[in-house]
Amino acid sequence: MKALPKSKILRFTEKAIHLARQAVSRYSSKFSKHRYTLPQHVVLLCLKVRKNTTYRGLLDELIEMPRIRRVLGLAELPTASTLCKAFNRLDMAVWRIILTLSTTLLPTSGVVGVDASGFDRTHASKHYTKRAELTIQQLKVTLLVDAKVNAILNLHVTTTRKHDSQIAPPLIKRNPEDIDILLGDKGYDDQKIRRLARQHEVRPLIKHREFTSLHKAWNTRLDADLYGQRSQSETVNSTLKRKYGAFVRSRRW
Incomplete structure (x- = not known):
């Protein structure tokens, strides 16, 4: 059976996770639970903005997106409050670095x-x-x-x-x-x-x-x-x- 082509959202996710891994460390602290990585949080927040949806709306859609979850390495999905807290913790400098890195692709x-x-x-x-x-x-x-x-x-x-x-x-x-x-x-x-x-x-x-x-x-x-x-x-x-x-x-x- 012929493999399905990559969708725009899948290509976006692949590029975003690549840039996020360059911009931020794997975990925010050595004392974190190591359940989700910072790059995963960053890309999920980017997907929320790209799809112009809410935290709960994004997580609901990701249930039916196995290829997106596979690219992100997510065995399970975080809660909406986890993503909200992650957004509040991330500094403006992180988003500026990701923005700068993304322009190198153009x-x-x-x-x-x-x-x-x-x-x-x-x-x-x-x-x-x-x-x-x-x-x-x-x-x-x-x-x-x-x-x-x-x-x-x-x-x-x-x-x-x-x-x-x-x-x-x-x-x-x-x-x-x-x-x-x-x-x-x-x-x-x-x-x-x-x-x-x-x-x-x-x-x-x-x-x-x-x-x-x-x-x-x-x-x-x-x-x-x-x-x-x-x-x-x-x-x-x-x-x-x-x-x-x-x-x-x-x-x-």
């Missing part, structure tokens, strides 16, 4: 756009929160996106009102080898960003705020076709919100 171009967008911390309607006089703090998420493959190279998340010009430098410092050309709108118009980019051999293609005729002239001389690729960053932000929602369910940050 043919990135070096033309990178930076753009920010806001995400609500709950899915309560704006009408209700306004009527009830509730204040819901937003997350400001800044993405570094490759313009060719729309891959997220890195990100910065904050609950403060930090200006774009303060967020861009750490992103440049973390990914200098992935950036040849940096595309940004007028929110990133800062000479410190331009100097930092050039120090890392990155060409900054950032529009100037037009206070004088000289600024207008500089903007006119920008490569319009190249700068136009900055819209891919906005496309990625829009896609994330349409696919997963414009809010985050987690109440912790």
Whole structure:
């Protein structure tokens, strides 16, 4: 009998477990029960996000996914509370490492756009929160996106009102080898960003705020076709919100 071809979700799981084993140790502590490994937890959490489901919904589907369980090496499934606690224990640094490793699988171009967008911390309607006089703090998420493959190279998340010009430098410092050309709108118009980019051999293609005729002239001389690729960053932000929602369910940050 001919073997069944690999599904997209199976190929995703194989790549995810490979990256997770590079990013994290086998167990979180030598005192852990060694029942499930950290890479297993990481991939299960990735599957939950990919399928846009709940912890219980994911575990219910995995009962009927023997090939996925085999790839993960799961003889039995964890409980929903186990996965929830695993998510709360994992640091942002772990997810950043996995994100960085995943980009090595893609043919990135070096033309990178930076753009920010806001995400609500709950899915309560704006009408209700306004009527009830509730204040819901937003997350400001800044993405570094490759313009060719729309891959997220890195990100910065904050609950403060930090200006774009303060967020861009750490992103440049973390990914200098992935950036040849940096595309940004007028929110990133800062000479410190331009100097930092050039120090890392990155060409900054950032529009100037037009206070004088000289600024207008500089903007006119920008490569319009190249700068136009900055819209891919906005496309990625829009896609994330349409696919997963414009809010985050987690109440912790």
